[in-house]
Amino acid sequence: MLDTALLIVREEGVDRLTLGHLAARAGVSKPVAYDHFGTRSGLLIELYKSVDIEQVNALRSALTTGERSLEETVEVLAATYIHCSVDTSGERHALGAALTGSEEKGAVYQELLDGYVVLFAAVLKPHSTLSPAELERRCVGLVGAGEALSAAMVRGSCSEAEAAEAFASLIQGAVRAPVG
Structure with a gap:
């Protein structure tokens, strides 16, 4: 179903x-x-989880093949995250928006976003001198940025390549510790 x-x-x-x-x-x-x-909420939650699991699996698969430099890791992370939105043709964003309509649905949506934060932090940790807490906070921002860039791409505001390039730039900057 x-x-x-x-x-x-x-x-x-x-x-x-x-x-x-x-x-x-x-x-x-x-x-x-x-x-x-x-309920309809139950259906939306299960559907979002099934779409989301495909994206998580694609990210894990792309990121667990061999060691990479920071630049390679950032490029793969950004390109794969953005590409997953192309693969779902915008329905992931529509489902996410529908999930924010109630406390129950919002909690599930937040739980899934938190999973991306953990994944991003784990992948970026070997390349960062930031404290784990600071890296996690920055990854919260990165996941939000990735969602916004994906939504902009789905709306036609930018191409997949432009969204991935912008996202890679944001990731690269976020991983670096501030100077001074």
């Missing part, structure tokens, strides 16, 4: 994703959809 839900979001938008509509498109009864997800 998650595949059908994602198809609905791609074709009709996140606002059209209801349990009743999902049931009809998936060829199941409404009670089956309600038993599986409980």
